[in-house]
Amino acid sequence: xxxxxxxxxxxxxxxxxxxxxxxxxxxxxxxxxxxxxxxxxxxxxxxxxxxxxxxxxxxxxxxxxxxxxxxxxxxxxxxxxxxxxxxxxxxxxxxxxxxxxxxxxxxxxxxxxxxxxxxxxxxxxxxxxxxxxx
Numbered sequence: 001x002x003x004x005x006x007x008x009x010x011x012x013x014x015x016x017x018x019x020x021x022x023x024x025x026x027x028x029x030x031x032x033x034x035x036x037x038x039x040x041x042x043x044x045x046x047x048x049x050x051x052x053x054x055x056x057x058x059x060x061x062x063x064x065x066x067x068x069x070x071x072x073x074x075x076x077x078x079x080x081x082x083x084x085x086x087x088x089x090x091x092x093x094x095x096x097x098x099x100x101x102x103x104x105x106x107x108x109x110x111x112x113x114x115x116x117x118x119x120x121x122x123x124x125x126x127x128x129x130x131x132x133x134x
Contacts, residue, residue, distance in 0.1 A: 007040035014041050014109065025104050027097060029054035029112040037111045053093045056113035060084025076130045091119055091129055098123060
């Protein structure tokens with residue numbers, strides 16, 4: 001879990017950009033670090049939406065020490081053992097978030113784990129998601 005300093009630095013960056021007074025929209029995962037950062041950043045005019053779709057990919061029963069080795073060899077549609085998700089499952093799960101971001105008239109800040117952020121970034125850069133997930 002991230003310490004409080006990241007959330008405070010992010011809040012300072014947002015204030016420096018002048019977004020706080022312009023109706024910033026924050027989409028946050030439901031992970032504790034993202035919730036803390038969203039609370040720190042959300043000024044009086046920010047709208048915060050917590051979405052479990054932005055949570056990290058569920059790895060099932062894979063031990064953390066085997067995660068990196070497994071990620072390098074997994075296919076895009078291949079699921080993690082023990083009921084885990086595939087990268088394709090993650091991308092499908094993010095579709096409502098994409099629609100919300102695209103429909104927003106305000107600046108949007110997404111606070112989530114690196115996997116969902118990589119997938120969202122690939123979409124907006126028009127890059128194949130498969131190239132960004134390994």
